[in-house]
Amino acid sequence: MKEWEKNIRRVVPYVPGEQPKLKNIIKLNTNENPYPPAPKVKDILQNMDTDELRLYPDPCAASLTSVIAKRYGLKESEVFVGVGSDDVLAMAFMTFFNSDKPIIFPDISYSFYSVWADLFRIPYVKAPLDENLCLVKEDYLKENGGIIFPNPNAPTAIAVEPDFIEDIVAKNQGSVVIVDEAYIDFGGRSALELTRKYDNLLVVQTFSKSRSMAGTRIGYAMGNEALIKALSDVKFSFNSYTMNRAALAVGVAAVEDEDYFQDNLKKVIATREWSKEKFVELGFTVTDSKANFLFVTHKNKAAKYIFETLKERGIFVRYFNIPRIDNYLRVTVGTDDEMKKMFSELKKIL
């Protein structure tokens, strides 16, 4: 090993879901929204003054933070935006999790949490989900340097109620508690209201799922001014200009079309609900999903086999080779048509 190689930060990166380049596949593996972004997004890009791309964007991303603040009844100083919720969460780990005590997150959860902890050398403990794949509240009441969990959890799709979260936040006022609400719009109840009462709660959401904009990379955090200021200071110590001009412009357009947003959610939720029934008919056990995906396991057929066989037939779902959930599949809610095709192939396989 060369001398300079000894000082490299060694990491085991997170592996995102496959982005196959094949055409004519059914892609139900990365929890993207099956419907396009709000119609105004197209107009905005088509009419953008591209000459202005020569100029830096607004480092404060004020146009976008202000529409988000308005949408959620907050002040601009209570909103932070980043390059997808991964960027927001990475910055939050760097900003808030600097204790010698371990942070706590669920053992079965978004697998990026342990990657960030390793990257920033943050000690952590994983709290095991119970036998029903639910969070166990007591595990989050132990001494800690911070807490993070998704609500609904991923990949289980199971949500907790605000009371559950309030208890954790109230009993951990010495730590920052981050609730990762990437999937909250699909039927869960947001903890946002609790940020009015507790200054140690940060709520993180994203445009990638419910706003159909995974390709634009917008995530945001909401919380009291002191939290947002700290996060913002770290961001300005990392990269002044994270949000490009196109992202800012289309992000604003997406938030402004509330009707489109609500209709989109209704469609995804309706498809999810009949898909649940369909899975059950086919002999699957399905968790009570409040997300845009379903977490399923079959009574006879191995998940890995189903995953591989569907893939051969051009249908991509997600399989995690992880203890306890290695017989489950995570299936994104697609269009009705996509789901029907998947069920038709599933029937043949089973």
Next chain:
Amino acid sequence: MKEWEKNIRRVVPYVPGEQPKLKNIIKLNTNENPYPPAPKVKDILQNMDTDELRLYPDPCAASLTSVIAKRYGLKESEVFVGVGSDDVLAMAFMTFFNSDKPIIFPDISYSFYSVWADLFRIPYVKAPLDENLCLVKEDYLKENGGIIFPNPNAPTAIAVEPDFIEDIVAKNQGSVVIVDEAYIDFGGRSALELTRKYDNLLVVQTFSKSRSMAGTRIGYAMGNEALIKALSDVKFSFNSYTMNRAALAVGVAAVEDEDYFQDNLKKVIATREWSKEKFVELGFTVTDSKANFLFVTHKNKAAKYIFETLKERGIFVRYFNIPRIDNYLRVTVGTDDEMKKMFSELKKIL
């Protein structure tokens, strides 16, 4: 102070140049290119399939890395892209500068270097420029945990030759040496060729200046595969998808129009050269700029006074209240017309 506030990472953020919202100003304060991006950028955005924004972008940004690789005669595995060169440099600091020994950079230089070092708790020493504002080679031959400097340096605009860099790289084979070439296309000689010979050299460039795309946030690093792999692993441990779909698409278009790029450079350089003479005529001392800005000091009038007076008249240049250079101004090269207007106001002030 609340308990959770004790574990916040405390930082003093970098302050970017002002982005005034006023119309009809002459903006020569953030080294943006006065000319628009390549014409194809407009077509690309206008014809973008916005429905695809619902899908994640390619996490490897392969379309963009491959055109950059081709343009510079490299393999794709020798190129890394990020959200502006600030993002690339932040990732590089995190990846390579993990020694207990201090990193070295010039005392008068891009002021973000010390911000990143503080953010990541990297020890550093600042090597003083000599009385002509030039880098002193010997300062970079001391024991260190890494080296970084811009070429041309900012805000001095003075470039060094590849021989100078080779000596530093060759004598520091235990450290990673980063040459920050944000301004290289305006007349400096790139160290890129040296990456073929030395595996510890990373060259960082940007689309923000010479490609007129500050608003799109694209920067890139070039070096041997081991360096790029390490950088890429850290990036994938931070945020899988940093480059959004619009940025990838317009970035490719910008690189593909080499003629436009070369014409743009010629225009900026021509304006810079006559502006130099003009400054001298007005009693300024001007460094030998190889960048898209000029670093000037006046024999009688204080820089701060000129800065403030120009600002009142709607002309924004950059003033740094920093020892040794607090009587200098950094003036971005604008269009001929913008420069003429600035000189006309300057004449009245002096």
